[in-house]
Amino acid sequence: MSEIRQARKALVARILEGGGKASVAQRRAAFDNAGLAEPLSTLVDKVAKHAYKVTDADIAAARAAALSEDQIFEIVVCAAIGQATRQYDGALAALDAATKKE
Amino acid sequence: MRLAILDRGHGSGTKALFALIRAVSRQPVLDVIKLVKYRPDFYGRPMQAVTHEAMRGPSAWSFGDRELMAALVAKTNGCEWCTRAHAAVAEGAFGDGTKISAVLSDLETAPIDEPLRATLRLLGKLTRQHVVNADDMRAALAAGASREQIEDALAVCFAFNTIGRLADTFGFSLASSKAFEAGAKYLLARGYR
Numbered sequence: 001m002s003e004i005r006q007a008r009k010a011l012v013a014r015i016l017e018g019g020g021k022a023s024v025a026q027r028r029a030a031f032d033n034a035g036l037a038e039p040l041s042t043l044v045d046k047v048a049k050h051a052y053k054v055t056d057a058d059i060a061a062a063r064a065a066a067l068s069e070d071q072i073f074e075i076v077v078c079a080a081i082g083q084a085t086r087q088y089d090g091a092l093a094a095l096d097a098a099t100k101k102e
Numbered sequence: 103m104r105l106a107i108l109d110r111g112h113g114s115g116t117k118a119l120f121a122l123i124r125a126v127s128r129q130p131v132l133d134v135i136k137l138v139k140y141r142p143d144f145y146g147r148p149m150q151a152v153t154h155e156a157m158r159g160p161s162a163w164s165f166g167d168r169e170l171m172a173a174l175v176a177k178t179n180g181c182e183w184c185t186r187a188h189a190a191v192a193e194g195a196f197g198d199g200t201k202i203s204a205v206l207s208d209l210e211t212a213p214i215d216e217p218l219r220a221t222l223r224l225l226g227k228l229t230r231q232h233v234v235n236a237d238d239m240r241a242a243l244a245a246g247a248s249r250e251q252i253e254d255a256l257a258v259c260f261a262f263n264t265i266g267r268l269a270d271t272f273g274f275s276l277a278s279s280k281a282f283e284a285g286a287k288y289l290l291a292r293g294y295r
Binding site: 003004098 | 105106140141145159179236239240260261265267
């Protein structure tokens with residue numbers, strides 16, 4: 001699985017730095033699950049911590065805040081990948097700690 | 103799905119592809135396909151490259167082992183859609199559903215090797231609690247999983263912790279068993295690209 005780190009890096013770079021309908025700042029904040037105003041902060045926090053609890057009302061609230069479907073799409077993708085990335089990076093650090101030579 | 107663009111916002115070439123898939127498989131197009139084909143330069147293509155490498159790239163884990171990991175992560179996240187989808191692929195990979203049913207009902211008694219059991223336990227904790235520590239890693243290493251195997255399993259976990267969140271947030275519609283079986287056959291034959 002030698003190409004996984006490069007593939008992950010390309011994915012994260014694309015969603016955060018490439019072109020999009022949501023601003024770079026908004027996508028970054030969604031990825032970090034930090035610094036967003038309501039109603040997006042609730043939606044993004046649910047996506048990150050317990051996505052099965054997301055409801056139609058959460059999406060409707062984002063729409064009512066004048067976000068387009070494309071912007072919601074991008075923000076949710078960034079939120080999901082951000083949380084999965086924190087889990088992955090944290091686990092790799094734990095693995096490094098466990099296998100470090102004394 | 104909760105965003106209409108994911109159901110109907112695709113370009114005409116992709117809509118034609120969906121019509122072909124429906125005609126050939128005689129099943130509706132699965133929502134996960136609709137998601138990766140929507141503005142694929144943003145999410146679908148780079149994500150499929152990650153998922154394919156995680157699920158089908160070179161690894162000491164078999165394809166079936168990795169599908170067990172995917173299904174367990176999905177179940178731990180409470181994502182019924184992904185659990186059913188990857189239970190179907192695991193069943194296809196192993197030739198029957200015994201292992202996958204056992205893993206999903208009780209990991210501790212499932213008829214699998216200890217390194218795999220310890221690795222699945224680790225992925226379950228990471229998915230449930232979002233963090234693991236060095237002691238958790240030492241437990242998996244002590245059970246016989248290599249450092250490289252753990253890294254590979256973490257990549258599988260990354261992919262399905264992403265996809266499961268999207269399935270739940272976008273509201274994927276549960277498909278029939280036949281549709282999941284058709285999807286599983288495709289993934290076993292062609293991979294995730």
